[in-house]
Amino acid sequence: MIDIIIIGAGPAGLSAALYASRAGASVLMLDGAAPGGKLNVSAEIENWPGQKKVAGPDLAYQMFEHGLAFGASYEYGLVEKVEDLGDYKVVVTTDKTYEARMVLVASGTVERKLGLEKEEELTGKGISYCAVCDGPFFKEEEVAVIGGGNSALEEANYLTKFASIVHLIVRRDQFRADKIVQDKIKANDKIKIHFLQKPIEIIEENNKVAGLVLEHSQTSETMNLPVKGIFPYVGLDPITSFVSHLGITNKVGYIEVDKHMETNVKGIFGAGDVIDKVLRQVVTATNDGAIAGQYMSELLQDQSLQK
Template identity: 50%
Template sequence: MMKTYDVVVIGAGPGGLTAALYASRANLSVMILDRGIYGGQMNNTAEIENYPGFDSILGPDLSEKMYNSSTRFGADFGYGTVESVEDNGDVKVVHTDDGDYEAKVVIIATGSQYKKIGVPGEEELSGRGVSYCAVCDGAFFKDQDVAVIGGGDSAVEEGVYLTQMAKSVTIIHRRDQLRAQKVLQNRAFKNDKIKFVWNADVKEITSENDKVSGVKYVDKETGEEHVVPAKGAFIYVGIQPMTEPFKNLGILDADGWIDTNENMETKVSGIYAIGDVRKKSLRQIALAVGEGGIAGQEAFNYIQTLGDKVSAK
């Protein structure tokens, strides 16, 4: 049987959990769907130091606190991979690999993920030296040589972070200059532990004994092949929104991001988007929480304009 709710929130990161809190507190029936554990990328963060109310808190601990808060007014939580969302006017149908859900409001909070470079060794050595999170894995490389692939804000910022524990950090970039903000560039250039490799086309993450041993690249100017010795390879070449299931709705831009107005409304009435799926410059927990609060309240306002709710708690 199809399960019916007033609101289905797709994604249980900080934005999705906050949206569920606001919607359920307004006496709407809410289902939070996620393909994994609640908390999203917060679970991959060792310490969070920029969320109001806490000098420092472990990512999993903040996830647990947010989940408990978001479900205390009756919101349900369920596992499932969303395959598509069907817009039937006043009613939406969320299709998952474990059944379908009907609702008048859908809030998309599926987040984004790190892009892969697609070279040999990247997938095979994931968790064995290949990482996309310096905060998560940097401590494993104390007093060792590591490489950072990329030249944007994240690559440079995480490269500087890694110098706190690594012996050396080599930033490998495919261009002849960094794309990061000047303040971050200056910080990196002044750090004696950081070296740079320019105009590099990465070809492979090399290994020894099933662990990362280096990064093989071709110099785009000379055509020569080189290997940067490294025990860890941290990859930061951009992020992409997790919006594949929503292509049929006509709410994505050319790059897959979702545009909304200030009320988090998409082009489709009754469908909202919050957090890292939105096209914006800053992606932070505090910002996702604010957007979640707006979407949760707007869900209530929207349903009131439709008259009787889909279901009553």
């Protein structure tokens, strides 16, 4: 019986592991991807206090090492279901079952798809959801980034290291990103901004992306962009299907928690991007994890004293 199982080894999960294990709890982290979460697909982090600029994968590695420093362990595992059995919980992965006194869900979010025909079959063949991972494949090519928030603009700016032209496709008539990010975009002459445009068709040649058809939101006029790469950043969805039956999520799937990061099911907690909150950033994820990790360890200590 493990004290705490943490589902997700991103900033929230790693922070919780650090606090809980440092307080003496036995902690197991499970994740179906590389530790660090979305840090691994972020080229640069400029708002992590104490470091003016740090590469996302570097920060991920630092957090992972620190998260394990006080005895927490990590295993690869794709969680399929969490069951509440009162005093303990059961976590079922694709190939193993675990038992724990408490569970923290810090599974984060997944990139939302465009919903266009051929999108699935062309993923990895011109469509990518990770500019850091795949940007180098598009040297001196034209690419399109879709979205108007911080992620879209930051990744568009990053892609100019490789691409000849980056077309930034924005459905609205303005950006939703921070002003400092917008200023970088406007100052970069390799970025062409297309406001009030939405993608309606992916052009395919030889089983690869060969272009993108856009439609003007007001006039319905269409235009073709001769891009070889498409990078959608049109929103995120919470990864919570494995706890949806527990009644701890809102109507769009985000986990609802109290000030201690506990859900309405005693002993099950949430932290990071997966919970219902206003700001999803690395610093707020680590905050959530610290609160959850400390509180869970205090509850465990109280329970042991009562026995």
